Amino acid sequence: MRIVAEELNYVYSEKSKKLAVHALNGVNLTIEAGDFFGIIGKTGSGKSTFVQHLNGLIPTDSKHGKLTVGEFVLSNKKCDYKALRAKVGMVFQYPEYQLFAETVFEDVEFGLKSFYPNLTKEEKEVMVKTAIETVGLNYEEIKDKSPFDLSGGQKRRVAIAGVIVSKPEILVLDEPVAGLDPQGKKEFISLLHTLHKTTVKTIIIVSHDMNLVAENCNKIAVFCDGKVAKVGTPKEVFTDYENIKKTGLDLPLIAFLTQKLQEKGIEISTNLTLENFIKEVFKKHEEVKAKQREGGNR
Amino acid sequence: MKDVSFGQYYPTQSFVHKMDARVKILLIIAYIVGVFLVASYHFLGFGACLLFVIIATIFSNVPFSKVLKSIKGILFIIIFSAIIQIFFNKSGKVIWWIITDEGLLNAGFIVARITLIVLGATLLTLTTSPVEIADGIESLMSPLKYIKFPVHEFALIMSIALRFIPTLLDEIDRIIKAQKARGADFESGNLFKRAKALVPVLIPLLISSFRRADELADAMDSRCYAGSKNRTRYKKMHLTYRDLLGFILTAGLITGVVFLNGFYVLLVI
Ligand SMILES: Nc1ncnc2c1ncn2[C@@H]1O[C@H](COP(=O)(O)OP(=O)(O)O)[C@@H](O)[C@H]1O
Numbered sequence: 001m002r003i004v005a006e007e008l009n010y011v012y013s014e015k016s017k018k019l020a021v022h023a024l025n026g027v028n029l030t031i032e033a034g035d036f037f038g039i040i041g042k043t044g045s046g047k048s049t050f051v052q053h054l055n056g057l058i059p060t061d062s063k064h065g066k067l068t069v070g071e072f073v074l075s076n077k078k079c080d081y082k083a084l085r086a087k088v089g090m091v092f093q094y095p096e097y098q099l100f101a102e103t104v105f106e107d108v109e110f111g112l113k114s115f116y117p118n119l120t121k122e123e124k125e126v127m128v129k130t131a132i133e134t135v136g137l138n139y140e141e142i143k144d145k146s147p148f149d150l151s152g153g154q155k156r157r158v159a160i161a162g163v164i165v166s167k168p169e170i171l172v173l174d175e176p177v178a179g180l181d182p183q184g185k186k187e188f189i190s191l192l193h194t195l196h197k198t199t200v201k202t203i204i205i206v207s208h209d210m211n212l213v214a215e216n217c218n219k220i221a222v223f224c225d226g227k228v229a230k231v232g233t234p235k236e237v238f239t240d241y242e243n244i245k246k247t248g249l250d251l252p253l254i255a256f257l258t259q260k261l262q263e264k265g266i267e268i269s270t271n272l273t274l275e276n277f278i279k280e281v282f283k284k285h286e287e288v289k290a291k292q293r294e295g296g297n298r
Numbered sequence: 299m300k301d302v303s304f305g306q307y308y309p310t311q312s313f314v315h316k317m318d319a320r321v322k323i324l325l326i327i328a329y330i331v332g333v334f335l336v337a338s339y340h341f342l343g344f345g346a347c348l349l350f351v352i353i354a355t356i357f358s359n360v361p362f363s364k365v366l367k368s369i370k371g372i373l374f375i376i377i378f379s380a381i382i383q384i385f386f387n388k389s390g391k392v393i394w395w396i397i398t399d400e401g402l403l404n405a406g407f408i409v410a411r412i413t414l415i416v417l418g419a420t421l422l423t424l425t426t427s428p429v430e431i432a433d434g435i436e437s438l439m440s441p442l443k444y445i446k447f448p449v450h451e452f453a454l455i456m457s458i459a460l461r462f463i464p465t466l467l468d469e470i471d472r473i474i475k476a477q478k479a480r481g482a483d484f485e486s487g488n489l490f491k492r493a494k495a496l497v498p499v500l501i502p503l504l505i506s507s508f509r510r511a512d513e514l515a516d517a518m519d520s521r522c523y524a525g526s527k528n529r530t531r532y533k534k535m536h537l538t539y540r541d542l543l544g545f546i547l548t549a550g551l552i553t554g555v556v557f558l559n560g561f562y563v564l565l566v567i
């Protein structure tokens with residue numbers, strides 16, 4: 001499913017003059033099916049407001065621009081939100097805080113019950129099992145436990161199983177790695193890649209972590225003051241140093257190093273992953289050495 | 299959820315906002331007494347109270363619509379009490395069917411009373427932040443210390459509760475969104491179904507409230523909080539000319555109401 005936003009606007013407390021907050025001021029953005037899409041931007045730039053439009057948590061109408069997600073036209077009044085939400089899963093910051101049921105099984109099953117009430121017990125069981133195993137947990141071991149007895153990392157995984165159980169095509173994650181230690185973060189990201197390969201077509205991740213988006217996303221949108229300031233590959237976005245500075249963001253480590261080297265007259269072309277950067281640096285190093293040898297021979 | 303006007307602070311600069319919270323609380327109590335002083339059928343007294351609210355609203359820089367919105371929240375109560383009066387008051391002359399003139403008058407009287415009281419109370423909460431109200435009440439109640447009433451703790455409980463209302467509203471909003479994203483449906487079905495739909499919201503809310511309480515207790519401990527002993531204040535309250543003017547206006551209102559009560563009696567005679 002392709003996401004297309006055209007001149008999307010949103011104002012919190014629109015009716016009140018004093019309290020009105022213009023959160024989105026004409027967002028134009030296309031997210032293709034299959035993208036691993038990153039959304040970055042300063043606090044308050046409208047990232048959360050935008051992604052909450054994608055499954056109708058914040059309803060929109062034709063007066064506030066146009067938004068389509070696959071065949072769903074969200075700016076149309078008759079949009080079927082329930083069907084949409086089954087297709088667009090959303091994971092919020094600290095997703096473990098949404099757990100409520102007595103057992104892990106019941107909690108994961110929650111979404112199925114409301115999205116697909118006609119499933120048989122066996123069908124549901126299969127889907128819950130698949131979801132729990134996809135997030136890397138042992139189904140038999142965990143299904144009858146109380147979600148509140150699990151460790152923090154396990155809780156987060158169960159919460160995500162509860163979102164992907166309805167087999168969404170798009171998974172939106174708003175600041176999902178906040179509060180995770182480096183190891184937990186690494187595991188979480190590899191879980192996202194697994195999901196991207198096996199279960200959900202499109203992943204959209206909102207994050208403060210520039211390194212994370214630079215290394216994992218194929219496309220990035222930079223939000224600034226309720227608008228999209230720039231869209232492109234990580235390389236396109238993070239080598240536009242001026243623009244990044246204007247939007248108040250930091251460069252990811254690799255882009256920062258590339259910039260510093262460039263200032264010293266050393267041009268390195270990298271796609272901003274660590275591996276590729278190291279490879280390019282060695283290549284450059286070899287080139288320079290070769291040149292020096294040539295010069296010495298002469 | 300955030301559109302609830304009753305009990306919400308409207309942040310702006312104004313004469314009324316700058317008044318001492320203690321004075322505002324006292325004056326609102328006086329105003330409510332004034333509303334109650336209006337004797338049966340003496341609607342002119344209500345006119346005086348309404349004038350008072352209008353003047354106070356003008357001086358508070360709060361839009362009238364914001365103040366009036368508070369009535370929406372209690373519309374049900376107002377209509378309910380009016381209906382009871384209209385249909386169940388048996389005294390007086392029957393005008394039509396079972397409706398008596400006295401019933402109609404009483405209904406109007408009660409509607410005016412409730413509306414005016416709510417308008418006044420709303421004006422207080424619109425112009426005084428919850429923390430100021432709690433501090434004001436603590437200050438006003440301080441004489442009770444002498445009979446060993448834990449005034450400070452009482453005020454602390456109140457201000458913590460007030461402080462966490464917006465946080466809890468945010469939290470509820472977040473949890474509702476998370477569960478809606480998983481297909482939860484809070485808007486359809488019968489009453490029983492809807493009540494059941496709240497379970498996935500209430501349980502996470504309860505758990506996070508306990509977590510917050512724990513964190514708050516730790517934070518207070520680590521800042522060496524030890525109750526009211528030796529505690530100094532960042533914001534000291536003091537009286538200004540504004541408070542004096544407020545006193546004069548309110549005293550004028552009460553006198554006016556009493557006078558109008560008598561005046562009406564004179565008119566009748
Ligand atoms: N529930 C709300 N009510 C009023 N204003 C809000 C609300 N949520 C967010 N805002 C405001 O909208 C703007 C955009 O917020 P948000 O989308 O959360 O930004 P981000 O996720 O990029 O930090 C901010 O100015 C914020 O203060």
Ligand SMILES: [Mg+2]
Nearest residue numbers: 047048049174
């Ligand atoms: Mg956000």
